Amino acid sequence: MKTVAVVGTGAIGTSVALALSRRGLTVHLEDVNATAVRTAEAMGAGSVGAPAERVDLAVIAVPPAHTGPVLGQLQRRGVAHAYTDVAGVKTRPYDDLRLAGADPSSFIGGHPLAGTERLGPLAARADVFEDRPWILTPTARTAQSVLNRALELVSLCAAVPVIMDPLVHDRTVARTSHAPQLISTLMAATLVDATESDLRVAGQGLRNVTGPAGGDPGLWRDVFTANADALADVLDTYAADLGRAVGALRALGHTDGTVRERAEAELDGLLRLGHRGRARVAGAASGAPAAVRLSVAVSGRPGTLARLFGAVGELGGRIEEVRLESAQDPPRGNVSLSVPRTSVADLFRLLRAGGWTPNVVTLPDAPHRATRPAGPGEPVAAEARADEAG
Template sequence: MRTATVIGTGLIGTSVALALTRRGVTVYLDDADTTAARTAEAMGAGSLRVPDGPVDLAVLAVPPAHIGTVLARAQRAQAARAYTDVASVKARPHREIQAAGADPSGFIGGHPLAGGERSGPLAARADLFEGRLWVLTPSERTGRAVLNRALELVSLCGGVPVVMDTGAHDRAVALTSHAPHLVSSLMAARLEHAAEDSVRVSGQGLRDVTRIAAGDPGLWRDILDANADAVADVLEAYAADLGEAVRALRALGSPDPEVRGRAEAGLAELLLRGNRGHARVAAKPGAPTADFAAVPVVIPDEPGALARLFAAVGETGVNIEDVRIEHAPEQPRGFVELLVDRNAAPDLSRLLSVGGWNVTADDTLTVNLR
């Protein structure tokens, strides 16, 4: 691939443009939001100049509801030889492509499973897609050359391609992304009018649960609208479980021992189901089954402390698989959990301790991923 046009310069579109530019592809930027487009250009993501002819690939980084019309307009202008998108919903755009008068043979749906709470070009990163799954959803009319061009895009961005049916994709992301975002928002909404004393004592659990609720409401409204039925199916089952949990909690105060026993058993089973479900979530997308261990370290609340910790780990040669940080602004220190290979964890704990770091436990917590 030598040339590409990215239509839409938000977080994902600009990240795609930065990744392609880094690999030597000439990238052209197009966005109705001229401020966002100029920002992306200033970041080195590409050029606002109009290409002289059709580019090798056009990436439609626009909301799901606009894929059909934007594709039809781009094809009428003969903007590219192949087209793909990065929307997180696939079935409805596929249906709307033909309704808009676009040619489905030149298009393949795409969805990189990457993002962040912040939106806009300033949040973009060239390495956003490295090691992340990138779903491709060809239709029965998608041409082989178009599929190959999309696979090249994924490779240039460092992603891992996965081919899925559009309906299967939408049901999957409803369960793993869209419904969780709405649940996070519902929990965060409980805090809007909560007493200040209650919010002040919030811990890492609340921050973990509500983190993704910080997403752009407009973007998420479009996503939920485009995948409404699949998300509703997930939340309907979730609501049934939630209702059972509420009834069990109320029953714990019953004077009848038999009623209390059934409630305790019901809650215990719900928590065990949660354990079993969590165990199916891999630490990295597409990663094989592996055993990791968490090495907990206390760090001072001072500039550069986290960078020094990572540098110290780097000197040991141990690869960090994931990081969890817990820190309250008013506290003089923070808490970091480094998720590493289980066999390397004891040596890492020892070497960090020798280096003056406060490793809070001699025995690391084993995390089994299967």
């Protein structure tokens, strides 16, 4: 990939452009906001103006409500061979694309899980995506070449590709991002009428909870609108638990000792559930298996990467890096991944069933890189390489 168009020069779009320009790509910048796009250009993110000929990839960095219309417009102009976006909601662009009668094969949804509370190009950083997940949401109609371009984009930005179904993505981020944002906002809203003396004694906990509420209200309104049903489902569950907490707190002052004991047990149960959930977020859940890193050589034949990603996903693993040599036809390269230590044998079986043969294992505690053939079911914990058969 040599040429890219970035449409939208806010913090994320400009960060993408900076990362790609740093890697030597030619980047064309577009934005309806003349000040923003000129600022991004002055920062070294690329050059302002539409490309003279079709670029390899167009990255759409506009709010979710505008992603579909902008995508349709770019396709009609023939700006790029492939298109992706960075919006936080993934089903809506596909719906808009279908309603517009545009070509779904050249588009793949994308969502880098990185950013900043600050807005505009001046908040951009070329390294903001490094080692951060970047979700890609191909569908059955996404061309393999488009998936390959998106994977190359993620690699050039030093991010970690994660493949998800668009609907699953929206349900997931409703729980992990959108609901926390709205809950933080509602908590912050209770402080509007707080007295100055109240705020002077506010602790770190309040600052932590209300921190996300500082995000741009207009942007979050668009996100919530585009993902309303999934977000409402998460909040239904949260509201039920909140109701249980309120009921338990009210009952703590009851004159009946049995009622008080039930209320204490209810409150204790909610607190313990929260503690367990927080431990999972922090990666500190007891008994979590150690991760094993592997490298798999693949070709860009249709369906190859999708099959591999599916196999890794079945075992609770994750893709860490994808490097494809697009100059070859079909493209070939390596996929670095990690899986729980306890899933290594199962992964090897799935790789063999999918047409790959694991053939080298690096032992974990060796003083140097000693390699030998992999034994089926062997509990290794370092790096293995599997070359695609055929």
